[in-house]
Amino acid sequence: xxxxxxxxxxxxxxxxxxxxxxxxxxxxxxxxxxxxxxxxxxxxxxxxxxxxxxxxxxxxxxxxxxxxxxxxxxxxxxxxxxxxxxxxxxxxxxxxxxxxxxxx
Amino acid sequence: xxxxxxxxxxxxxxxxxxxxxxxxxxxxxxxxxxxxxxxxxxxxxxxxxxxxxxxxxxxxxxxxxxxxxxxxxxxxxxxxxxxxxxxxxxxxxxxxxxxxxxxx
DNA sequence: TTGCAATATCGTCATATCTCGATATATAAT
DNA sequence: ATTATATATCGAGATATGACGATATTGCAA
Numbered sequence: 001x002x003x004x005x006x007x008x009x010x011x012x013x014x015x016x017x018x019x020x021x022x023x024x025x026x027x028x029x030x031x032x033x034x035x036x037x038x039x040x041x042x043x044x045x046x047x048x049x050x051x052x053x054x055x056x057x058x059x060x061x062x063x064x065x066x067x068x069x070x071x072x073x074x075x076x077x078x079x080x081x082x083x084x085x086x087x088x089x090x091x092x093x094x095x096x097x098x099x100x101x102x103x104x
Numbered sequence: 105x106x107x108x109x110x111x112x113x114x115x116x117x118x119x120x121x122x123x124x125x126x127x128x129x130x131x132x133x134x135x136x137x138x139x140x141x142x143x144x145x146x147x148x149x150x151x152x153x154x155x156x157x158x159x160x161x162x163x164x165x166x167x168x169x170x171x172x173x174x175x176x177x178x179x180x181x182x183x184x185x186x187x188x189x190x191x192x193x194x195x196x197x198x199x200x201x202x203x204x205x206x207x208x
Numbered sequence: 209t210t211g212c213a214a215t216a217t218c219g220t221c222a223t224a225t226c227t228c229g230a231t232a233t234a235t236a237a238t
Numbered sequence: 239a240t241t242a243t244a245t246a247t248c249g250a251g252a253t254a255t256g257a258c259g260a261t262a263t264t265g266c267a268a
Binding site for chain 3: 047048052060062063064081082083084
């Protein structure tokens with residue numbers, strides 16, 4: 001099992017401080033419901049292209065938002081061939097919530 | 105008792121997305137410890153000028169940060185004569201935490 | 209190899225945020 | 239009334255963020 005780093009509060013909060021990125025995280029809570037058109041298994045997460053379709057923004061913009069979420073540790077990428085599947089990093093999200101609950 | 109509005113998630117998170125503002129909220133958790141030089145009672149909160157002294161930023165900058173926290177509902181101002189005392193709005197903070205815990 | 213599909217990166221422009229000093233406003237004290 | 243103190247607002251400059259189209263990169267398929 002891969003050890004998760006501690007959340008960097010500043011980076012996580014900044015990543016959350018944009019409605020599009022929060023929206024993405026919300027979609028990823030229920031992949032099959034939010035992305036019914038995905039034909040791949042949901043085992044590894046949701047395909048970046050599907051997130052791109054759903055958010056009405058350019059491919060390059062989506063790529064940057066996903067990178068921001070990933071840098072903060074909020075999502076985990078899994079590369080399979082030409083695709084990248086993203087899923088929520090529940091472990092880090094949980095740690096973040098624990099910290100903000102106790103520190104805020 | 106004054107009714108508190110629901111937290112506006114976007115405004116609250118954006119207010120939290122700056123280290124200086126988070127620092128101020130942290131200081132306000134323990135006023136007497138964080139502001140031992142304040143001579144006023146802590147009943148009504150911490151005097152804006154004391155926050156200004158502690159944060160090494162200009163008076164106008166501090167004023168803007170405090171206004172941001174206040175707009176988000178995170179702190180409550182109480183004006184007494186020429187001073188303004190700020191305290192954490194624990195009720196709104198609690199509601200915010202509840203929401204982010206369930207929605208994130 | 210050549211071409212195609214998925215994603216990342218680059219360059220650019222627009223807008224937002226942060227900070228400051230200067231000044232305005234409000235209250236208090238003389 | 240005048241002056242002093244506390245805070246807010248203004249205008250400007252610096253930096254950060256968000257969006258885009260164009261292009262680069264990676265991997266797969268023919």
